Amino acid sequence: MEGPTNEFTPHxxxxxxxxxxxxxxxxxxxxxxxxFSPGAVVKAVDDVSFYLDEGETVGLVGESGCGKxxxxxxxxxxxxxxxxxxxxxxxxxxxxxxxxxxxxDLRAVRGGRIGMIFQEPMTSLxxxxxxxxxxTEPLKLHMGMxxxxxxxxxxxxxxxxxxxxxxxxLRGFAHQFSGGQRQRIMxxxxxxxxxxxxxxxxxxxxxxxxxxxQILELMKNLTEQLGTALIIITHNLGIVARYADRVNVMYAxxxxxxxxxxxxxxxxxxxxxxxxxxxxxxxxxxxxxxLDPIPGEILNLARLPEGCSFQDRCEYAVDRCxxxxxxxxxxxxxxxxxxxxxxxxxxxxxAGVSQS
Amino acid sequence: MATTIRPEDVTFARxxxxxxxxxxxxxxxxxxxxxxxxGSVFILLVGLFLVAFSTxxxxxxxxxxxxxxxxxxxxxxxxxxxxxxxxxxxxxxLVGTRISFLVGFxxxxxxxxxxxxIGLVAGxxxxxxxxxxxxxxxxxxxxxxxxxxxxxxxWGPGLFNVIIALxxxxxxxxxxxxxxxxxSLRESTYVEASRVAGASSIRILVSHIMPxxxxxVIVLSTFTFASSILAEAGLSFLGVGVPTHIPSWxxxxxxGQRHVQVAFWISFFPGVFLTVTVLAVxxxxxxxxxxxxxxxxxxxxxxxxxxxx
Numbered sequence: 001m002e003g004p005t006n007e008f009t010p011h012x013x014x015x016x017x018x019x020x021x022x023x024x025x026x027x028x029x030x031x032x033x034x035x036f037s038p039g040a041v042v043k044a045v046d047d048v049s050f051y052l053d054e055g056e057t058v059g060l061v062g063e064s065g066c067g068k069x070x071x072x073x074x075x076x077x078x079x080x081x082x083x084x085x086x087x088x089x090x091x092x093x094x095x096x097x098x099x100x101x102x103x104x105d106l107r108a109v110r111g112g113r114i115g116m117i118f119q120e121p122m123t124s125l126x127x128x129x130x131x132x133x134x135x136t137e138p139l140k141l142h143m144g145m146x147x148x149x150x151x152x153x154x155x156x157x158x159x160x161x162x163x164x165x166x167x168x169x170l171r172g173f174a175h176q177f178s179g180g181q182r183q184r185i186m187x188x189x190x191x192x193x194x195x196x197x198x199x200x201x202x203x204x205x206x207x208x209x210x211x212x213x214q215i216l217e218l219m220k221n222l223t224e225q226l227g228t229a230l231i232i233i234t235h236n237l238g239i240v241a242r243y244a245d246r247v248n249v250m251y252a253x254x255x256x257x258x259x260x261x262x263x264x265x266x267x268x269x270x271x272x273x274x275x276x277x278x279x280x281x282x283x284x285x286x287x288x289x290x291l292d293p294i295p296g297e298i299l300n301l302a303r304l305p306e307g308c309s310f311q312d313r314c315e316y317a318v319d320r321c322x323x324x325x326x327x328x329x330x331x332x333x334x335x336x337x338x339x340x341x342x343x344x345x346x347x348x349x350x351a352g353v354s355q356s
Numbered sequence: 357m358a359t360t361i362r363p364e365d366v367t368f369a370r371x372x373x374x375x376x377x378x379x380x381x382x383x384x385x386x387x388x389x390x391x392x393x394x395g396s397v398f399i400l401l402v403g404l405f406l407v408a409f410s411t412x413x414x415x416x417x418x419x420x421x422x423x424x425x426x427x428x429x430x431x432x433x434x435x436x437x438x439x440x441x442x443x444x445x446x447x448x449x450l451v452g453t454r455i456s457f458l459v460g461f462x463x464x465x466x467x468x469x470x471x472x473x474i475g476l477v478a479g480x481x482x483x484x485x486x487x488x489x490x491x492x493x494x495x496x497x498x499x500x501x502x503x504x505x506x507x508x509x510x511w512g513p514g515l516f517n518v519i520i521a522l523x524x525x526x527x528x529x530x531x532x533x534x535x536x537x538x539x540s541l542r543e544s545t546y547v548e549a550s551r552v553a554g555a556s557s558i559r560i561l562v563s564h565i566m567p568x569x570x571x572x573v574i575v576l577s578t579f580t581f582a583s584s585i586l587a588e589a590g591l592s593f594l595g596v597g598v599p600t601h602i603p604s605w606x607x608x609x610x611x612g613q614r615h616v617q618v619a620f621w622i623s624f625f626p627g628v629f630l631t632v633t634v635l636a637v638x639x640x641x642x643x644x645x646x647x648x649x650x651x652x653x654x655x656x657x658x659x660x661x662x663x664x665x
Contacts, residue, residue, distance in 0.1 A: 076552060103556075111554030123545040128567045128650055137563075138553040173650035189553060 024092075025196055025229050026052040026075075031089035033067075033074045036082065040302035044070040044084070046253040054196065057223070057230040059244030059261070061237060061276070065298050067253040068233045072201045076110050094196065112142035115190030115228075117219075119202035121183035125174035131158075132170030135189055142193045157188040161218060180211035184218065191222055198223055199231045204239070216243060237280055241265055246334070249273050252299050252309035258328075259335030269337040269345050271314045277347060308340070316341045386647065393643045396636035403633055406453040418447035419601050427619045437621035439611060448603040449626045455604035456585045456630070459519055460637075463584035466523040468577045471530025472569065476561050478531060479538025488531065495528040500583070501590050513596045522587050526580045533576055537569045571645050578641025582634035589630065605630050 033045035045067045052058050060068050073079050074086055077098060091098040098109060118124050126134060135157060136150035145153065151170070158166035161184040174182060183203065190198055200219060204212040220243055223230045232244055240247055240261065247264040249257040249272060257270035268274050275294035296313040305311065311321040320340050328336040339345060387394040406413075416434075422442030430437045436445035478488040495503065504521035511517045541547060542565065550564050589606025591597035593613070598604045600611065605626040612622025 078548065078551060107554040107556060109554070110552055116549075116552045118545055118549060120545050124549045126546040126550070126564055126568070128570075129564070134550075137550070137555065141554055141559075175650065186549070189549075 024051040025054045025056075025094065027090075027092040028071075028075070029090040029092070031071065031074060031086070031091065033070050033079055033084060033086045035084045037302075042301045043253050043304060044301055045074060046304075048089075048250070048253070048255050050248050050255060050258060052197070052229050052231065055223075055227045055229055057220070057232065057243055057245050059240035059247040060231060060233045060250060061235060061240050061247060062250035063235055063276075063298055065301070066250045067301075068235075068250055069201055070253075071250070072116070072199050072231065072233055075199065076114060076116060077106060108142065111138045111190075111195075112193050113195050114197045114199065115193070115195040116199040116201065117183070117186050117190050117203040119205050121179045121186060121206060124186050125177075125182055127174050129173075130170065131172055131174065131177070131185055135170065135185070135192065138189060138192050153192070154188075157192055158185070161185070161188045161191075161222070163188075179207055180215060183207060183211075183215050187215070187219060187222065191226065191228065194226060195228060197229045197231070199233070201233045202235075203232075205234070205236070212239075237276060249276070252304065253301060254309060254338065256310065256339070257337040259331070259333075259337075263331070263335040266347075267331075267335075268347050269331050269335070269342040270339045271316050271341075271345055272310050273337075274345060274347050275313070308338075316344055382647075386643065390643065392639060396639040396643075399632055399636040400640065403453055403457055403636075406450055407457045410450040410453055413450055414444075414447040416444040416447050418443055418451055418603065427615060429619070430621055436625040437619065439608070439622045440615050440619070445608065445612075445622055445625055448608050449605065449629055452603040452605045452608055452626060453629070455515065455598055455602065456588065456606070456633070459515070459522065459588040459604075460581045460585045460633075462519050463522045463526055464577050464581040466519075467526030467530055467580055468573055470523070471527045472534050472566065472573055474527065475531040475534025475569070476538055476566060479535040479565075480542060480557065480561055485535070489535065492528045492531050495525065496532065500525045500587055501594075504587060504591060505594065505596060508591065508596045513599070515598050515602075518588055518591055518597050521591075522584045526584060530573060530576060530580075533572060534569050537572060538565055541565045541568050571649050574648065575641055575645045578638050578644075581637045581641075585630060585634060 027049075028051070029049050031045055031048045032043070035042040035044055048067070048071055050058070050060075060071065062068055070079065070084075075091055075093075075098065077086065079086060086099060089099070093109065094113065096105075098106070101109065125131070132151065132154055135154035136145075136147070139145045139150040139153055140147070143150075154170060155166040158169060163169055163181060163184055169177075177185065186203075198219070203219070204215050207215060216239060219230065222228070230243075232240060234240060244261050246260050247258065248255050249264065249270065251272045257264065257268065257273045264273060265277065268277060272294070275292075278292040279294060281291055294313055299305075299309055299312070305322070306325075307323050308314070308317075308321040308326055311317045314321065316339075318341060324340075326338045326340045328338050329342055330336050331342065337345075387397060420443070422438070425434075425438050425442035426440055428434055428438040428442075434444050434446065436449060439445055439448070474488060478485045478492075498506070500522070503525050504518070507521040507524065508517050511520070538561075547560055547564055550560055555564070585605070588597055588604060589609055592600075592604055592606035593610030595610075598607055600607050608626040609623045609630070612619065612624075612626075616623055
């Protein structure tokens with residue numbers, strides 16, 4: 001398989017990237033996104049920092065409602081306002097702060113430099129426009145292509161994501177495609193302008209397991225070929241184990257633990273990570289009868305306690321956890337954990353995810 | 357997997373001529389499948405023919421009173437009889453098509469365009485939404501005829517003012533409809549997806565949201581066509597529409613109403629024309645809606661090969 005050619009250069013971006021080459025492709029520093037409702041502030045993302053290098057695949061994991069998707073939407077400034085607002089932080093992308101860009105630059109980044117895929121392939125495509133129309137739009141918008149160029153590139157992209165007979169299918173409408181095919185089309189749209197970063201927000205959650213694997217393989221292969229960095233947002237630890245280079249574990253709007261996939265899975269140092277890994281069903285071990293869930297449920301983000309947000313559900317909790325929020329402790333290298341008692345935290349011998 | 361595709365291999369960029377031919381043949385196919393639809397189209401074509409040529413088809417001086425021929429029943433000389441001043445009802449109905457169609461089409465077109473445009477803006481901009489919708493609420497609070505009457509009282513009677521007055525009221529209902537559509541469409545994933553792809557607000561509105569509202573606007577427009585012909589008839593009936601020497605279906609019916617007990621034919625025949633036309637337009641609107649919705653179209657024409665994985 002041969003990748004889309006690079007002969008089209010994004011015209012607007014040429015001037016914008018003439019600056020000193022940045023340390024990381026994407027660096028999020030102290031990002032805080034809050035939602036304001038009468039009488040309450042929901043701190044959906046609270047002081048989140050992480051980074052991503054070129055061509056790297058990073059997982060963002062956590063249970064529902066812990067701020068993964070809000071983080072992703074914040075990266076492209078897609079938080080609906082009101083009620084939401086990004087109240088602080090920096091999102092440095094290719095040396096420029098996305099939060100400080102004007103609307104024109106922002107639009108050039110969206111779709112041009114950063115692509116995004118959503119959870120719902122069934123509703124991500126406009127039902128009344130042809131697939132061809134939706135595939136060619138970003139090409140014309142960001143690459144300055146003519147109709148003819150955009151159409152041939154669109155056909156190429158469709159073949160590229162594994163939908164044969166492209167010239168006919170481009171004339172089709174969304175309802176004529178299956179869920180897996182639609183997600184393939186979304187990937188084609190997201191990758192159409194050779195972005196530097198692809199954000200997959202629960203991109204495979206709505207698909208059945210076999211299609212899920214196909215789509216993930218496809219994303220992995222394409223991003224590798226194109227040198228695109230990938231952020232995989234999921235609650236599926238198996239996916240992250242298999243595809244991500246590094247992992248950020250989020251809980252209640254904060255990153256609790258970060259490290260390489262190996263470090264996180266083999267030697268987790270945060271009780272939440274341990275809990276997540278414990279609750280994964282294992283097929284390769286004798287049946288244990290019951291899974292070990294994390295006790296309790298996720299906090300109301302509008303009423304976070306003093307100190308550590310995980311204290312109520314944590315078996316390692318000590319008095320200090322209720323008084324003071326733990327800062328990030330370095331375990332070794334880039335493996336960091338936000339836990340006071342990290343030295344005591346250990347994964348039980350048989351739990352975890354196999355990385356096969 | 358062969359991936360190098362040159363522009364000339366890609367046939368979805370088909371020439372306009374070919375696309376028109378396809379549209380034409382699928383329209384003919386639809387007419388063949390559905391005789392009711394074919395009949396409706398035929399009725400509308402006859403109406404358009406009358407708009408263009410009715411004045412050449414008249415056999416009498418349809419505007420000049422003939423006192424000796426008052427209130428004659430239908431006969432070989434006067435197919436639809438004569439009215440209270442001896443004018444031939446058949447000729448007047450034929451010529452009346454012009455006014456009724458003119459009012460129907462212009463009100464429909466103007467209010468569809470205006471209503472869609474204003475509705476899109478109202479649905480997308482919260483501030484303008486409040487202003488526009490309070491205004492629309494005020495307009496919709498009055499019955500159409502009453503509002504049109506008030507506007508005509510303000511501007512004076514006449515065909516042009518009738519059209520404008522009916523357009524204002526027709527637009528108000530479309531604004532409300534389109535706005536409510538936009539409010540739900542703007543939250544849809546594909547609108548967010550196109551924002552992620554870097555589309556501007558205007559582009560999102562015009563090329564992603566508007567096409568989704570077309571179907572419902574077309575359906576409502578067919579009712580607008582019907583109701584504006586009826587409203588024009590009503591206004592003429594009340595004496596504020598078209599002056600009585602120019603026949604319209606409305607003022608013929610209005611005129612006949614006074615004599616309906618002795619000469620039913622004066623109101624009856626234009627009434628039949630009105631009913632049949634309105635029915636035809638509504639049926640065509642339904643068919644058009646089905647055809648413009650890709651989902652329904654896929655279901656109707658199973659030849660449109662959509663395969664699943």
